[in-house]
Amino acid sequence: MSDPTEPAKPAHAGTPTLRDLRGLTQARIALGAHGAGLPTGAALAFGLDHARAREAVWTPLDAAAIRAALRAQGLESVEVRSTVSDRTEYLRRPDRGRSLAPESATVLDGHGPGFDVAIVIADGLSATAVALNAVPAAAALAARVRRAGWSLAPVVVASQGRVAIGDPIGARLGARCVVVLIGERPGLSASDSLGCYVTFGPEPGLPDSRRNCISNIREGGLSVEAAAGQMEALLRAMLAQGTSGVALRRGDPAEPKALPDARD
Amino acid sequence: MAYATTIEGTRFTFPDLRRLLAKATPERSGDQLAGLCADGPVERLAAQIALADLPLKTFLAEELIPSEEDEVSDLIARRHDAAAFAPVSSLTVGAFREWLLSPAADARALATLSPGLTPEMVAAVSKICRLQDLVAVAAKRPVVTRFRSTIGLPGRLATRNQPNHPTDSSEGILISALDGLLMGSGDAVIGVNPATDSLPDYIRIVELLETLRLRLDVPTQHCCLGHVTVAIEAMAKGAPVDLVFQSVAGSQKANAGFGVDLAVLREASEAARALGRCPAGGQVMYFETGQGSALSADAHWGVDQQTMEARAYAVAREFDPLLVNTVVGFIGPEYLYNGKQIIRAGLEDHFCGKLLGLPMGVDVCYTNHADADGEDMDALLTLLCAAGVNFVITVPGADDVMLNYQSLSHHDAVFARETLGRPPAPEFEAWLRDVRITDAQGRLTSATGELPPALAAATRLLPGRAA
Numbered sequence: 001m002s003d004p005t006e007p008a009k010p011a012h013a014g015t016p017t018l019r020d021l022r023g024l025t026q027a028r029i030a031l032g033a034h035g036a037g038l039p040t041g042a043a044l045a046f047g048l049d050h051a052r053a054r055e056a057v058w059t060p061l062d063a064a065a066i067r068a069a070l071r072a073q074g075l076e077s078v079e080v081r082s083t084v085s086d087r088t089e090y091l092r093r094p095d096r097g098r099s100l101a102p103e104s105a106t107v108l109d110g111h112g113p114g115f116d117v118a119i120v121i122a123d124g125l126s127a128t129a130v131a132l133n134a135v136p137a138a139a140a141l142a143a144r145v146r147r148a149g150w151s152l153a154p155v156v157v158a159s160q161g162r163v164a165i166g167d168p169i170g171a172r173l174g175a176r177c178v179v180v181l182i183g184e185r186p187g188l189s190a191s192d193s194l195g196c197y198v199t200f201g202p203e204p205g206l207p208d209s210r211r212n213c214i215s216n217i218r219e220g221g222l223s224v225e226a227a228a229g230q231m232e233a234l235l236r237a238m239l240a241q242g243t244s245g246v247a248l249r250r251g252d253p254a255e256p257k258a259l260p261d262a263r264d
Numbered sequence: 265m266a267y268a269t270t271i272e273g274t275r276f277t278f279p280d281l282r283r284l285l286a287k288a289t290p291e292r293s294g295d296q297l298a299g300l301c302a303d304g305p306v307e308r309l310a311a312q313i314a315l316a317d318l319p320l321k322t323f324l325a326e327e328l329i330p331s332e333e334d335e336v337s338d339l340i341a342r343r344h345d346a347a348a349f350a351p352v353s354s355l356t357v358g359a360f361r362e363w364l365l366s367p368a369a370d371a372r373a374l375a376t377l378s379p380g381l382t383p384e385m386v387a388a389v390s391k392i393c394r395l396q397d398l399v400a401v402a403a404k405r406p407v408v409t410r411f412r413s414t415i416g417l418p419g420r421l422a423t424r425n426q427p428n429h430p431t432d433s434s435e436g437i438l439i440s441a442l443d444g445l446l447m448g449s450g451d452a453v454i455g456v457n458p459a460t461d462s463l464p465d466y467i468r469i470v471e472l473l474e475t476l477r478l479r480l481d482v483p484t485q486h487c488c489l490g491h492v493t494v495a496i497e498a499m500a501k502g503a504p505v506d507l508v509f510q511s512v513a514g515s516q517k518a519n520a521g522f523g524v525d526l527a528v529l530r531e532a533s534e535a536a537r538a539l540g541r542c543p544a545g546g547q548v549m550y551f552e553t554g555q556g557s558a559l560s561a562d563a564h565w566g567v568d569q570q571t572m573e574a575r576a577y578a579v580a581r582e583f584d585p586l587l588v589n590t591v592v593g594f595i596g597p598e599y600l601y602n603g604k605q606i607i608r609a610g611l612e613d614h615f616c617g618k619l620l621g622l623p624m625g626v627d628v629c630y631t632n633h634a635d636a637d638g639e640d641m642d643a644l645l646t647l648l649c650a651a652g653v654n655f656v657i658t659v660p661g662a663d664d665v666m667l668n669y670q671s672l673s674h675h676d677a678v679f680a681r682e683t684l685g686r687p688p689a690p691e692f693e694a695w696l697r698d699v700r701i702t703d704a705q706g707r708l709t710s711a712t713g714e715l716p717p718a719l720a721a722a723t724r725l726l727p728g729r730a731a
Contacts, residue, residue, distance in 0.1 A: 016723055017714050018443055024726070025429055025436035028661025028673075029443035033708065036679035038661070046638070046661060050670075053632035091597045091633055092293050125633050185596075186632050187668030 026189055049188040052128075056183070056191040058087055061123035061130060063157045073139040076154040078111075080104035080169065084160035097162035099204075105172055108156070114174030116150035117235060118202075119181065122161030126183030126191055133194040133217055133224060134181045140228035141179060148232065150239075163197045163211070170202025177238050178202040179231055184215065192218045196227060198234045200244035210245035212238075265326070269314040276310035281326050284318070285384075286568035287311035288391045290608055294556045294569040294599035301568075312392050316358030321349075323384040329565045335516045335526055340382050340578045349380030357388045364389065364401045364619075374405040378621035383514070383574035386616040390570070395647065398611040402618045402651040409586045409623040410546045411485040411506065413451045413689035415654055416623050421686035422655035423677045424587070424625070425450030428666035432459045434472050435726055441476060442722055443660050446715070447674035448681065448701060448708065451692035452587055452625065452655035453507060453550065455487040459666055466490045467503045472725075474504040479721055480699070483691035485586070487550055492524055492532045499535045507550045507586060508536045514575030517563035526582065533583045547586035552627070553577070554591040555609050556599030569599060570609070574616040581620055587655065588617060589625035592644075594669055596631055603640030606630060610644050614653055625655035629671040638662065638670070645676055649684045656680075681706060 018030035031042045038046070063079050070077045083099045084090045090097050119141060121134045138155055145152045153173045158165050163180055170178030177200050184193040194217040199210055212234050217227040238244045267284045268277040278284040286300035288311035295301035302308035324344065331338040346353075351373070352360055363369055369377075390398065408416040415422045427440030441454055454477070456469050466488050473486035485506035488495075492510040499505050510529060511522050519525055529549075536548040558564040558572040567575075573590065580588045590613035593606040600606045610626050617624030628644050630636040645656065662673040680686045687693050687706055696702040700716040703709050709716075715723065 018439065018446065021439050021723070021726065024439045025433070026665045027427070027429070027436070027440045027443070027659070028663050029440055031661050031675075033447070033675055033678065036675050036682055038673070038675055042661065046663070049663075050632065050637060057633045092601065093297065094598050095297075185668065187665070188632070188663045188670065189665055191632075 046188070053186040053188060053191045056126040056128035056186045059127040060087070061127045061157075061159050063159055066121060066130065066135060066157050069135040070138065070155050073135065073142070075138065075142055077157055078107050078154050079157050079159075080107055081159040082161050082165055087160075090160045094162055097160055098164035098167070100165060100168040100172070105168070108169060108172040111154055111173060112151075114176070115153040116176050116239065117145050118153040118156065118170050118173045118175035118178045120156045120158055120161070120166045120169050120178060122158040122163075122165055122180060122182045124161065124163070124182035124195065125185040126193065128186070129183035129192045129194045129218065130181070132192050136224045137181050137194060137196070137217060137227060140224050141231050144228055144232040145235075148236070150235070164206070166197065166199060167202045167206050168204045170199065171204060175202060176200065177235055177244070179235070190216075190218060190221065193221060194218060196231060198231060198238065198244060200238040200242065212244055212248060267314045267318070269310045271306070271310055271313070276307060276314070278311060278314060281322070282328050282566050284311055284315055285328075285388060285391070285571050288315040289568045289570055290391065292555075292569065292599070292605045292609065293597060293601035294559055297598050298559050298564065298569070300566065315388060316356060316361075316392050318357050318388070320355050320357060320360055320385055321353055323382055323388070328384060328567050328571065329515060336514060336519070336575055336579060339526065339582060340575070343379070343578070343582070344382060345379035347380070348377055351377065352380070358392065360385070361389050361392055361397065365397060369401070369404060371404055371406060374619065375621070378619065381619055383578050383616065383620065384571060386619045387571040387574040390612045390615050393615070395608065395611055398615040399647055399651040402615045405618040406652060407618060407621060407623045407654065411542050411548070411586055412483045413485070413691045415452055415586065415689055417690070418652065419686065420689060421649060421653065421677070421680045422452035422625075422689050422692075423449040424452045424589075424655055424657045425454045426457070426657050426659045426664065426671065427454065428457050428659070428664055430459060430666050432465055432469065434468065437469065437472060438476060438722070438725055440660055441473070442715070442719065444658065444674050445480070445482065445719070446701060447678060448688065448696055449658045449674045449677050450482065450484050451689040453485050453487050455489055455509070455550070457489045457667060461490050461494060463494055463497050466494045466498050467501065470498065470503050470505055475725060476722060479725065480719060481695070483695050489552075492528060496528075496532050496535055499539060504541070505536060505539060506541055507548055508532045509550045509552070511552050511557070512576050512579045513553065513557045513561065513563070514572035514579070515558055515563045515565060518558040518561045518572070519579070521561035521563060526579070529579070529583055547584055547623075549583045549585040550587045551580040551585050552589055552591050553580070553613070554595050555613070556595040559599065560595065570612055573613055574620070577617050577620045577622055580622055585623060587625055588622045589627050589655070589657065590614070590617070591627040591629065593630035593634060593636060594627065594667075597634040600634065602635035603630070603637065603643075606634070606636055607640060607644045607647065611647060611651065614648060614651055623654045625657070626653055627657040627671055629657070629669055631669045641670070641672060641676075645672060645680065646684065649680050649686050678708060
């Protein structure tokens with residue numbers, strides 16, 4: 001044991017500082033400190049990241065813009081909403097975000113005798129993620145659905161929706177599988193992550209164990225094209241096996257797990 | 265049996281004990297979501313007044329959840345120590361609050377009383393306590409546990425160094441753990457939440473943490489917070505498991521949602537003790553809890569979320585844990601809507617845990633969809649330090665990049681040490697001095713990220729830097 005009152009010796013040359021090793025993690029390591037305080041730059045950068053995340057949660061979904069972008073991709077769409085009346089209620093009442101407003105249900109009637117696949121775009125907890133990534137993901141998936149020879153329902157754009165809003169929508173459309181593209185709960189480092197939940201045989205009241213999840217779809221995360229490939233593989237397995245979720249057998253390594261109550 | 269209060273001619277009735285407790289609970293979104301909360305502040309006060317008049321022993325006579333259908337209720341009933349309860353057995357809930365605040369309730373009296381208290385009793389009294397009461401009483405009840413460090417000594421604050429990484433990269437975990445150690449964090453545990461729940465990853469992570477601990481000779485313990493069944497398999501394969509972790513809740517059904525029951529927890533606890541890594545008289549279990557987990561598993565039996573949380577502590581208490589913490593702001597705004605609700609819940613959980621005799625810590629945290637921010641966490645940390653919390657969790661820059669939520673920063677532990685005067689565990693405090701992370705006064709010697717020579721050895725564990 002050395003004498004604790006002796007002044008600290010400087011690190012010898014060649015010893016890396018933590019700053020040199022920052023590339024090994026996205027974590028905010030080696031920020032420096034002034035007493036217990038963060039350097040001003042780091043403190044304000046944290047504040048900015050939190051402000052962006054809050055904005056992603058509270059910004060309303062621009063359904064008209066999403067639908068125009070879908071049209072530009074040659075995709076028909078319809079617009080629905082959940083029984084939630086505003087954003088505060090959305091955050092407090094997850095149950096209402098899972099149910100379809102009565103007037104929205106009728107919008108889904110009369111589109112056809114049923115479909116192999118329905119795509120739902122819901123705001124979830126990040127309108128930012130939806131604005132940036134949902135239309136490219138829907139278009140990439142639609143192209144794969146067409147190539148596979150599956151029938152595709154009009155894309156449904158759902159405001160104030162949770163993951164499970166795909167269940168009543170899929171059921172009403174008579175879809176064999178529903179793919180819900182939804183804004184994930186924003187973290188500080190990324191507020192634009194899109195989540196994707198795929199379910200076979202959608203009907204209201206399905207447990208989360210019936211869904212398969214693909215997460216972190218964004219620039220810098222899982223690319224839209226790679227995600228669409230994973231969605232197609234899930235759909236192919238579900239249509240062949242007639243089930244989804246924990247019962248689905250897959251050749252692939254385990255996909256990212258869904259965090260209960262955290263992702264939607 | 266029904267309960268009632270009359271306020272200025274208006275009679276408020278509560279049909280049973282569950283409803284009385286729920287209506288007396290300070291406002292929170294989870295009870296509103298469950299449809300259990302008071303209709304407004306006046307009905308809440310009426311319920312609190314009725315609750316204050318309730319004899320404490322009512323909770324022994326009337327179960328909230330029947331023992332025949334719930335092993336947690338059965339455990340609570342079986343473990344109740346009538347002799348320990350005797351000194352307060354004649355009190356009402358309101359008189360119990362007054363006794364807890366009085367000088368008669370000193371550390372010795374509170375420690376003797378713990379086995380006589382049930383979760384429902386401590387939850388009930390917490391509902392009629394304001395924040396200051398929750399702090400004042402908890403501060404009188406130290407709970408000390410030991411492994412390689414001694415945690416919970418009066419006047420000290422330990423930290424869990426939480427070096428999570430989104431893909432469990434060994435290098436990413438290691439560098440983050442080092443960052444925390446350099447800021448003086450990690451005397452409660454160096455604990456990783458794994459991104460996957462596979463056995464090989466679990467073993468790789470505990471071996472990595474074991475290597476780090478041995479290389480730097482840190483007087484602390486480590487933990488991979490995988491599922492308890494994975495830990496049991498890893499121990500059977502000879503992995504160096506210090507602490508076994510599990511999330512627990514306040515009903516059998518909610519625990520089943522976590523994939524556990526009392527039997528599997530007992531098996532894990534015995535296996536960890538049998539490894540012989542923990543000194544005699546020490547503890548080997550680590551539990552996390554959080555208000556709302558029973559409701560989210562549809563396993564709350566119509567009981568308010570704070571009482572369900574206290575019942576989880578009966579599960580934890582059964583296994584003599586080293587560490588227990590509530591993950592108070594993690595679950596989201598549908599259970600705790602804003603900073604005010606998170607702060608109160610954190611103090612309630614700490615108070616209830618301590619009265620039941622648990623080594624209680626708190627993950628002072630929030631998510632981005634809650635109406636809370638870092639300033640709420642500043643307030644909660646400061647209050648918890650006043651209340652004598654055993655430990656808090658810290659991550660680099662308050663940002664957990666795996667679980668995507670904000671906990672405290674390692675910097676906040678420096679604040680607690682230097683401004684609030686809460687040094688870490690004595691063994692760890694000495695180690696920090698010996699390796700020159702802190703000076704003789706316990707202040708950080710350098711915050712530039714330079715590794716003291718004693719720690720530079722750890723970088724040889726990184727790729728391409730082998731010694």
